[in-house]
Amino acid sequence: MTRLSLAVIALAGLHSVAAITTSNAEASFNTLLQWYNHTNGLFVPSTGWWNSANCITAIADLAKIDAQVNIRAQTIFPETWVLAQLYNLQMQKVFGPGYLVTTFYSDIFPEFPPGWNRPPPLQMTGFLNDYYDDEGWWALAWIAAYDVTNNPQYLATAQSIFEDMKKVYGTTGCGGGIWWNRAQTYVNAIANELFLDVAAHLANRSGRSSAYYLSWAQKEWTWFKNSGMINSEYTINDGLDNSCKNNGGTVWSYNQGVILGGLTELSRATNDAQYIDEAKKIADAAIAALTTNGILHDPCEPNCGADGSQFKGVFARNLQLLQQASPEARYKQFLQDNADSIWAHDRNANNELSLIWSGPFVQTANASTQSSALDAITGALAVAQT
Ligand SMILES: *[C@@H]1O[C@H](CO)[C@@H](O)[C@H](O)[C@H]1NC(C)=O
Numbered sequence: 001m002t003r004l005s006l007a008v009i010a011l012a013g014l015h016s017v018a019a020i021t022t023s024n025a026e027a028s029f030n031t032l033l034q035w036y037n038h039t040n041g042l043f044v045p046s047t048g049w050w051n052s053a054n055c056i057t058a059i060a061d062l063a064k065i066d067a068q069v070n071i072r073a074q075t076i077f078p079e080t081w082v083l084a085q086l087y088n089l090q091m092q093k094v095f096g097p098g099y100l101v102t103t104f105y106s107d108i109f110p111e112f113p114p115g116w117n118r119p120p121p122l123q124m125t126g127f128l129n130d131y132y133d134d135e136g137w138w139a140l141a142w143i144a145a146y147d148v149t150n151n152p153q154y155l156a157t158a159q160s161i162f163e164d165m166k167k168v169y170g171t172t173g174c175g176g177g178i179w180w181n182r183a184q185t186y187v188n189a190i191a192n193e194l195f196l197d198v199a200a201h202l203a204n205r206s207g208r209s210s211a212y213y214l215s216w217a218q219k220e221w222t223w224f225k226n227s228g229m230i231n232s233e234y235t236i237n238d239g240l241d242n243s244c245k246n247n248g249g250t251v252w253s254y255n256q257g258v259i260l261g262g263l264t265e266l267s268r269a270t271n272d273a274q275y276i277d278e279a280k281k282i283a284d285a286a287i288a289a290l291t292t293n294g295i296l297h298d299p300c301e302p303n304c305g306a307d308g309s310q311f312k313g314v315f316a317r318n319l320q321l322l323q324q325a326s327p328e329a330r331y332k333q334f335l336q337d338n339a340d341s342i343w344a345h346d347r348n349a350n351n352e353l354s355l356i357w358s359g360p361f362v363q364t365a366n367a368s369t370q371s372s373a374l375d376a377i378t379g380a381l382a383v384a385q386t
C-alpha cells in the first residue's frame, strides 16, 4: 500500500491505520528464505515436511500482492516441485496432551528418541506420504502456486493428491469423512477440513471437472457439519473418538482456519451465501475463544513443538480469504492488530518472527514461526482495501 492510500484511509476516519507495510512483509519474506534449503527444496532442517508446504503457501499468498516477491517465488516453486519429491522423508507423528502432534524426523530437531525404530525412508513422489493432512497441505501449496503462475503442472499435482485423499473417503465407519493417516487410527478435523478445502479450491480452477470437485466439497461439508466436531460454541475440537463422537480435543487455531477457506471457496463455486454465514459463525467463535486483547493465541504456547508453531498463520490466511469475499470491519481489524503486534513485539533485530504474536520474542524463531507470522502480515496487507 502506498503512503498516499494510507493517508486517504486515515482521513476517511476508518479503523486505525495499519502500521504494517509492504516493506515489512518483504523483510519477513527475505528472512524466511534464509531457511530455504536448496538441496531438498524444503525449509528443512529449520522446520518439517508439512510446515514446508505452508511456507510455500505463505510465499505464494504474498507473491499475489507483491511483484518483487513474485519474481523470487517464480524461481522457488519449480525448485521445490522437483527437489521435494526426491526427498527421503523419515518421520513419525506422536500425540501429546490435547492431541498436540509432534512430528519426529530423521534430520530435524527434535531427533528420533534413541531406541525408536526408524521408519524406512519414503521417496516423496507426488507429495504423498502416510498422513492425509500432510497431503492436503501440499495440495493447497500447489494450488496457491498455480494461482500465481498459471502453471498447469501445479494444478495437476493438487488434483492427483486429492485423488489419493479421496480413496479413503467413507471408510472411517463414521458415515463419511476421511482418515487422518494411512494406518487408519484416527478421524480428525484437520484432515477432513483440508479435504473439503482442496476440493472447494479445485471446484473453481478445474474447468469442466469443476462440478466433480464441487460435489465432493459439498459431500464432505454435509458430513463434517453433522460429524459432531463443531461443538455447541461453534468452535471445532480436534477429532472423533472410537465411537465417532467429538473427543473434546483442544480447539486449535488451525482447525478454526482451514474450514473458513473451504466454505469461502464453496460459496464462490455455488454463489450461495449460506456457506459464508457458517464461516462467520466459526470465525467469530474462534476469535472469542482464542484471542486476548485481540491477539491470537494457541493453548500450547509457549511449548507448541515443531507442529503447533504453524497453526495461527493458517487461521489468519483463511480469515483473509473470508474477508476478501465478504468483508467485516472486525476481521480487518483482527488481521491488522495481529500483524502490527507481531511486528512490534514478536520480532528480533534480524526480522525473525517468533511464536507468540503478542510478544515477547521467544527462542527459537524458524521457518515455521516465520511463515506463520508472515501469513498474518500478508493477510493484513491483502485486506487493506476491504
Ligand atoms: C539441507 O538439507 C540436507 C538434508 O536434505 C542437509 O544435509 C543439509 O545440511 C541442509 N543444508 C543446510 C544449509 O541446512
Ligand SMILES: *[C@@H]1O[C@H](CO)[C@@H](O)[C@H](O)[C@H]1NC(C)=O
Pocket: 203, 204, 205, 206, 207, 210, 211, 214, 268, 269, 270
Ligand atoms: C466455480 O465453480 C462453479 C461450480 O462448478 C462453476 O460454475 C464456476 O465456473 C467456477 N468458477 C471458476 C472461475 O472456475
Ligand SMILES: *[C@@H]1O[C@H](CO)[C@@H](O)[C@H](O)[C@H]1NC(C)=O
Pocket: 045, 046, 047, 048, 108, 109, 110, 303, 304, 305, 306, 307, 309, 354, 355, 362, 363, 364, 365, 366, 368, 369
Ligand atoms: C520452531 O520454533 C518453535 C517456537 O520456538 C518451536 O516450538 C519449534 O520446535 C521449532 N521447530 C523446530 C523444528 O525446531
